[in-house]
Amino acid sequence: MPIARGRRHRSSRGLHRLASLVLAGCAAYAPLASAPPSADRPWKGEDLRRVAGGLAPAEGAALPGLVAVDAQKTYELSELIDIAERTNPETRVAWERVRQAAIAAGLAEGAYYPRLSAVATAALASVKLPIPETVTSSGEFRADTQFLVPTLSLEWLLLDFGRRRASVDAAKALIAEANAGFNAKHQQVVFDVTRDFYALTAARGKRNASQAALDSTRSVEEAVQARKDHGLATRPELLQAQEEAARAAYELEDAIAAEHDTRMALLESVGIGPATPIEIADVSQRPLPPELTESVDEAVDRALTQRPDLIALLASVQAKEAEVRRARAEFWPRLAARGDIGGNLGRLKVDNSSYQGVGDEQYSVGLRFEWELFEGFERRNKVNLAESLQRQAESELEHAKEKTVREVWKAYNDSKVALAKQRAAAALLEASEKAWAATFESYQHGLATFPDVRESERSLAQARSLEQAARAEAWTQAAAFAVSTGDLAQP
Secondary structure, three states: OHHHHHHHHHHHHHHHHHHHHHHHHHHHOOHHHHOOOOOOOOOOOHHHHHHHHHHOOOOOOOOOOOOOOOOOOEEOHHHHHHHHHHHOHHHHHHHHHHHHHHHHHHHHHHHHOOEEEEEEEEEEEEEEEEOOOOOOOOOEEEEEEEEEEEEEEEEEEEEOOOHHHHHHHHHHHHHHHHHHHHHHHHHHHHHHHHHHHHHHHHHHHHHHHHHHHHHHHHHHHHHHHHHHHOOOOOHHHHHHHHHHHHHHHHHHHHHHHHHHHHHHHHHHHHOOOOOOOOEEOOOOOOOOOOOOOOOHHHHHHHHHHHOHHHHHHHHHHHHHHHHHHHHHHOOOOEEEEEEEEEEEEEEEEEOOOOOEEEEEEEEEEEEEEEOOOOOOOHHHHHHHHHHHHHHHHHHHHHHHHHHHHHHHHHHHHHHHHHHHHHHHHHHHHHHHHHHHHHHHHHHHOOOOOHHHHHHHHHHHHHHHHHHHHHHHHHHHHHHHHHHHHOHHHOO
16 A cells, blocks of 8 residues: 555656646747737847848848949940849849749640659558358458559540630730830839939039039139229128129039939949949030931830830730630530559458469540539639629720820920920020120129129029030930830830
8 A cells, every 4th residue: 555655646746747847838838929019119029130130141242232343434324224234123023024924834835735643552451351150250350451553644635625725825925914014124224224314414514513603603703802902892792702602612512412312313223332433424415315307196106016014914905815715615525535554463361361462454545524514603703704804904905005195295295395495505505604704704894793793693503504404304305205105125
């Protein structure tokens, strides 16, 4: 009895320890420990630190968005576009989408090929079976079996009433849609770089105009000082001249800051790091884009045949049409040829008898006919859904065509207006330069007042800025017109 009590005591202690471990494990189970404890503070959990560690570049690896740039070279617009198209991650994403669409088409075409499969089943079995006692006194016997059944099966779909053809057509249409999206992404990259390039050109022009304005105000200040020294100007005139010089100095600093911002925007569009040393060509005095010689109707016709967004929408319509054909084909049967060949390799013994082996071949050849007659109106609803999606795609295409016509008209007019504005700005600059020169000379000879000089100087500074802005706008609008017609998307 003492021994039994000792065993029961040890058993109870073991159960107590096991229960303690289970309770400790339950207490440690706290799924909300990985969530923020409250809604009023940012979360700095271990899971965030672990995942964020994957964002850090490996030692010696180049930072994303950085490319090799020749610091001794001056980059033209076309070269910046080339860098952007090679480095922009969005073009790589679009490229992968095209590849995925091509692979999906390959999967659809694979339905035309036969399917070949190999299956092998191996097992050991020991089964006790009852038998009449008239056969054996025990009333049962045991059968031991060891077998391997390898089978090679072939199935080839012969007739499916257009299911495979519709799937392939839909997949190929999606390839065209993805390719059009790829070209559209390149067009967007080209336009973004072009727009920011000429924005930098305009900012440089404004900086140059501000520098020229500062030089003019300093010339006026010197002239006023000279006249005051000879008793021909008053102290208020000198103070006003100094005020104009200070104003021009501030506007120059503001123009320099704006130029820096537009440069950063251009580098971002190109995909170059902001700290990369790169020289960008100054095209502020480059000849303007040529006048549009084609009619707006010709531009609209070209846009309707080559704009990548319209091509993508048309390809989507074609894909939806193929899906309708496939949904309708589901009402028809399938016919396939089937065949298999294999063997039954095994042996069997009963009770204490010796094993008896078997190694026979087995095969079958035939046709499989399948026709689903009723499935709860599933096929009918699939046809209705496919037809609705087709009508939606057709409506989207028609809307996009109407929008394209309006965009081409606007871009066509904007391009012409921009060139006209530049011509007017150039004429204004020429007149302002002449007026400034005459007014300043008259002031030096005492024939004009200081307010006349100040007004002429301000008009000249404004004319210089307007001319540079109009020149950049003319190039930007020319690029926008090329986007509206789809010209920038052409290889």
